[in-house]
Amino acid sequence: MYETTYHRATSVDEATALFAKGSESKYLAGGHTLLAVMKQRLASPSDVIDLARIPGLIGIEASADTVTIKAATTHYDVAQSAAVQKAIPALAHLASLIGDPAVRHRGTIGGSIANNDPAADYPAAVLALGATVKTNKRSISADDFFQGLFATALEEGEIITTVSFPVAAKAGYSKFPHPASRFALTGVFVARTRAGDVRATATGASQTGVMRVAAIEAALKANWSASALDGIKIVADGLMSDIHGSADYRANLIKVMAQRAVVESK
Known part of the structure; x- marks a missing residue:
């Protein structure tokens, strides 16, 4: 692994400021992809900005029409959420199938869809439910968000903040x-x-x-x-x-x- 500088951001604003200061910065969510490629020396970010502990990026909110999941919410929390289980049971079921317990306790919904692995589970739900991906800059419809293998509509330095799912029949x-x-x-x-x-x-x-x-x-x-x-x-x-x-x-x-x-x- 190449040398890097690790930062634990406490807010989205702090994270974007740290990202801008680095010569080749990367955001860290669950780390299941980034850390693996760093260990193989296939990536050498100057700075790694950890988003997982930002309070404003963790949590689930549900209404009669929408389930909104904040980006740093773990797969485990989605799977165990009574609100998700009631409003969109298929989404809770999907989260329960991701990886193993270690992966589910660390991996996040925002990290998964930002990475857009072609075999990941969450992109299927985001696209099928017609979700809206919200970032620190804008809102992006699911139909516009995914743009090919490991490619999304996210711009350099943009951070996913929430994913809002319409409740399906x-x-x-x-x-x-x-x-x-x-x-x-x-x-x-x-x-x-x-x-x-x-x-x-x-x-x-x-x-x-x-x-x-x-x-x-x-x-x-x-x-x-x-x-x-x-x-x-x-x-x-x-x-x-x-x-x-x-x-x-x-x-x-x-x-x-x-x-x-x-x-x-x-």
């Missing part, structure tokens, strides 16, 4: 986890809005990261049931193929995980 999430990392080999989140629209997303499958699946959306809008997906075919073009599974295999997993997500939806 029904939502479900199911994934086929990698046996070692617990990342999604393929995961599917399905959601029906209170207005009757349907959004379905897949993570861990596409070469370009989290994606919406139009065939699933159309079928479920006509009939919200697992059997409605029996006749659909997911095209393998553009899906990942690696030692863990071919593109055709992942295409089949998208359909199977979608059916399971519908069955489990609440």
Whole structure:
């Protein structure tokens, strides 16, 4: 690991000021990606600014229409939140599936979506539920936020502060986890809005990261049931193929995980 200067920020303003002072600064949330690449000497930030202890970035607020999760809230706290379990049970379920207990107690929702790993769980929920990502500068819709592998709409030095999820009429999430990392080999989140629209997303499958699946959306809008997906075919073009599974295999997993997500939806 290269030499770096560690800072523990106590506010968003302090964090952005520290970031600006460094020659090559990086924000630290849960650290599951940044620390790993630093240990491999693949990253050498001059300054690491820890956001995990900023009081204003921790907590969950729920209303009749929206669940707002502050960016430094851990996966464990999302999974255990009675408010999330009541308003959007699928979101609490998703958080409970991330990694292992050590990961869930340290990892944060803001860090996950800012990193935008193509096999991460949270991006599927953010996109399927049509969430709004708020930063210290602006609000970004889910449809505009994710922009490819490890790429987002975030600008240099911008900090995610909250993620606001509209409460869905029904939502479900199911994934086929990698046996070692617990990342999604393929995961599917399905959601029906209170207005009757349907959004379905897949993570861990596409070469370009989290994606919406139009065939699933159309079928479920006509009939919200697992059997409605029996006749659909997911095209393998553009899906990942690696030692863990071919593109055709992942295409089949998208359909199977979608059916399971519908069955489990609440």
